[in-house]
Amino acid sequence: MTGWDDNTRPQVTAAVLAGGRGSRMGAQRPKQLLELAGRTILEHSLATFCSSPDVDHVLVLSASSHIDETKRVVAHLADPKITAVLPGGAERSDTSRCAIQALADRPDSDLLLLHDAARPLVEPAEIAACVSAATATGAASVAIPTSDTIVEAAPGPASTVPETVAHMPSRSGLRRMQTPQGFRLGTLRRAHDRAQADPHFQPTDDCGVVLRYLPETSVALVAGTEHNIKITHPGDIAIAAALLGRRTNQEETT
Numbered sequence: 001m002t003g004w005d006d007n008t009r010p011q012v013t014a015a016v017l018a019g020g021r022g023s024r025m026g027a028q029r030p031k032q033l034l035e036l037a038g039r040t041i042l043e044h045s046l047a048t049f050c051s052s053p054d055v056d057h058v059l060v061l062s063a064s065s066h067i068d069e070t071k072r073v074v075a076h077l078a079d080p081k082i083t084a085v086l087p088g089g090a091e092r093s094d095t096s097r098c099a100i101q102a103l104a105d106r107p108d109s110d111l112l113l114l115h116d117a118a119r120p121l122v123e124p125a126e127i128a129a130c131v132s133a134a135t136a137t138g139a140a141s142v143a144i145p146t147s148d149t150i151v152e153a154a155p156g157p158a159s160t161v162p163e164t165v166a167h168m169p170s171r172s173g174l175r176r177m178q179t180p181q182g183f184r185l186g187t188l189r190r191a192h193d194r195a196q197a198d199p200h201f202q203p204t205d206d207c208g209v210v211l212r213y214l215p216e217t218s219v220a221l222v223a224g225t226e227h228n229i230k231i232t233h234p235g236d237i238a239i240a241a242a243l244l245g246r247r248t249n250q251e252e253t254t
């Protein structure tokens with residue numbers, strides 16, 4: 001970041017969200033604790049944030065049921081940037097709130113990056129772009145264009161036709177949201193405080209919370225990559241391993 005000296009510049013904390021159960025993966029343990037190319041998915045995600053020059057501190061939010069195992073993974077990594085391993089909440093947005101609460105003593109001007117532990121292929125350039133955009137606007141996300149046509153579905157007329165197309169937005173304006181998503185802490189605090197008063201709102205990401213409750217905030221989008229996938233279903237681990245192998249080969253040849 002520019003315009004700040006080391007004593008006054010906002011601190012950047014990355015919270016790696018590893019509080020999920022991985023029900024769609026259907027494995028014996030949460031998917032972030034499964035192995036990918038010799039180490040856990042969580043370690044891959046953590047290592048990239050720990051080595052990023054744009055990140056000062058790293059916080060790990062764990063599923064309560066697996067906090068001891070998560071602490072062992074973090075101890076193995078032994079990186080001084082990791083400040084704590086804390087329990088997350090029931091839903092992803094509850095885990096985001098746990099991260100916000102953990103930074104209660106930090107000023108509103110600090111930055112908080114929220115990242116899905118289940119996206120182990122995040123790249124340093126994506127982190128840097130997210131920090132820079134969040135510094136400028138208060139909220140930012142990595143996102144990519146969609147190569148599929150996306151439609152809004154409606155219930156169909158009969159059980160033999162369960163769904164029909166209700167609406168087809170123009171693809172050129174559509175983006176797929178990824179993580180990291182970065183925020184000025186004050187912005188995220190205000191948005192989540194307001195969201196908590198609305199029991200009907202079920203956000204799928206933190207930019208959605210800001211968009212809904214602080215509509216005056218511009219949520220910046222920065223270009224991500226197709227390979228920053230969210231490991232969700234069983235076949236995704238093989239896809240991530242192949243992408244990781246290709247990246248390693250590219251690094252070795254350059």
Ligand SMILES: Nc1ccn([C@@H]2O[C@H](COP(=O)(O)OP(=O)(O)OP(=O)(O)O)[C@@H](O)[C@H]2O)c(=O)n1
Pocket residue numbers: 017018019020021022023024025030031032061088089090091092093094095115116117118119230231232
């Ligand atoms: N209560 C929760 C739920 C999710 N997450 C995290 O948010 C990211 C994205 O969530 P998702 O892919 O839905 O993970 P799970 O909730 O584990 O998966 P599922 O929905 O299949 O149960 C993951 O890194 C997950 O660990 C979290 O920290 N706390």
Ligand SMILES: C[C@](O)(CO)[C@H](O)COP(=O)(O)O
Pocket residue numbers: 092116176177178179204205206230
């Ligand atoms: C935050 C996210 O990864 C952006 O695409 C996504 O919304 C998480 O959704 P999930 O159902 O919690 O996996």
